Amino acid sequence: MSSTLHDLALFPGDLAPARSFFVGIDSDGCVFDTMELKQRTCFCPNFIDSFGLQAVSGYAREAWEFVNLHSRTRGCNRYEAVLRTLELLREHPGIKSSPVALPKLAGLATWLQHEPSPGLTTLRAELDRTGSAELELVYLWSIAVDEAIGKSAGIVPPFPLVRESLEAMRGSADIMVISQTPSETLRRDWAQHGLDGLVRHIAGQEAGTKSGQLRLATEGMYCPDRILMIGDAPGDLEAARRNKALFYPIQPGNEVESWRRFHDEALDRFFEGSFTMKYQEMLLEEFSVQYPSARPV
Numbered sequence: 659m660s661s662t663l664h665d666l667a668l669f670p671g672d673l674a675p676a677r678s679f680f681v682g683i684d685s686d687g688c689v690f691d692t693m694e695l696k697q698r699t700c701f702c703p704n705f706i707d708s709f710g711l712q713a714v715s716g717y718a719r720e721a722w723e724f725v726n727l728h729s730r731t732r733g734c735n736r737y738e739a740v741l742r743t744l745e746l747l748r749e750h751p752g753i754k755s756s757p758v759a760l761p762k763l764a765g766l767a768t769w770l771q772h773e774p775s776p777g778l779t780t781l782r783a784e785l786d787r788t789g790s791a792e793l794e795l796v797y798l799w800s801i802a803v804d805e806a807i808g809k810s811a812g813i814v815p816p817f818p819l820v821r822e823s824l825e826a827m828r829g830s831a832d833i834m835v836i837s838q839t840p841s842e843t844l845r846r847d848w849a850q851h852g853l854d855g856l857v858r859h860i861a862g863q864e865a866g867t868k869s870g871q872l873r874l875a876t877e878g879m880y881c882p883d884r885i886l887m888i889g890d891a892p893g894d895l896e897a898a899r900r901n902k903a904l905f906y907p908i909q910p911g912n913e914v915e916s917w918r919r920f921h922d923e924a925l926d927r928f929f930e931g932s933f934t935m936k937y938q939e940m941l942l943e944e945f946s947v948q949y950p951s952a953r954p955v
């Protein structure tokens with residue numbers, strides 16, 4: 659993704675550093691325990707309904723949850739998730755022998771190849787431009803997902819010690835939410851629990867990829883060993899690596915202990931300069947084994 663004024667305009671306020679440290683933090687599954695709720699009750703049922711997969715709903719659910727919860731693509735952009743799930747389903751023997759016709763969504767694949775900020779607004783523009791019936795399916799699915807998420811918004815509190823960690827960091831670090839969730843939902847979730855005032859910026863899917871967001875917010879502005887990304891998914895780690903930043907993993911299923919360790923140990927190490935690559939590799943050993951890149955669905 660290239661840096662443009664349009665991208666920068668998506669960040670409220672001035673991006674010039676106010677502190678010498680920078681912390682980027684993911685939201686769903688990292689700060690809030692919302693991944694299972696959103697994926698199982700909002701994204702997946704609407705995926706099955708919108709794309710006519712009722713007859714193979716068991717396979718569809720298994721594939722959706724593999725892509726969005728249990729594999730290296732956990733936390734990816736929702737439109738990428740649709741393509742990846744359909745790709746897995748196409749290879750599934752149970753689907754091959756069924757009469758169900760999976761949508762090809764070639765227009766979605768083309769759009770994702772050239773769109774740096776895949777979100778509802780940019781999808782609407784592509785739909786208006788092409789008049790594609792398949793893109794309209796995707797658009798209506800996305801709206802249905804947001805409506806379902808809206809009903810459960812703000813119910814799930816942050817993990818213990820998230821607030822305390824943010825409060826401990828904010829005097830020394832510029833903190834930014836880096837996420838692929840729509841910005842409106844993010845602002846609502848963070849405001850609902852009084853966390854929005856503890857961070858400098860909140861960036862959602864409209865501001866581009868996580869890697870692109872991190873680059874725009876940090877490139878040439880902080881020493882690499884003073885930039886930290888906190889996240890629960892391989893995509894968060896990838897964003898950190900591409901920007902030569904440090905990474906702290908929040909382990910899915912072990913989030914409370916991950917935050918305790920961050921609050922009691924990693925945070926001081928980061929500020930004192932002892933958050934070394936050796937320390938990071940030790941943390942990542944457990945993290946990496948959780949996420950296969952592929953498996954038969």
Ligand SMILES: [Mg+2]
Nearest residue numbers: 684686687733
């Ligand atoms: Mg996440």
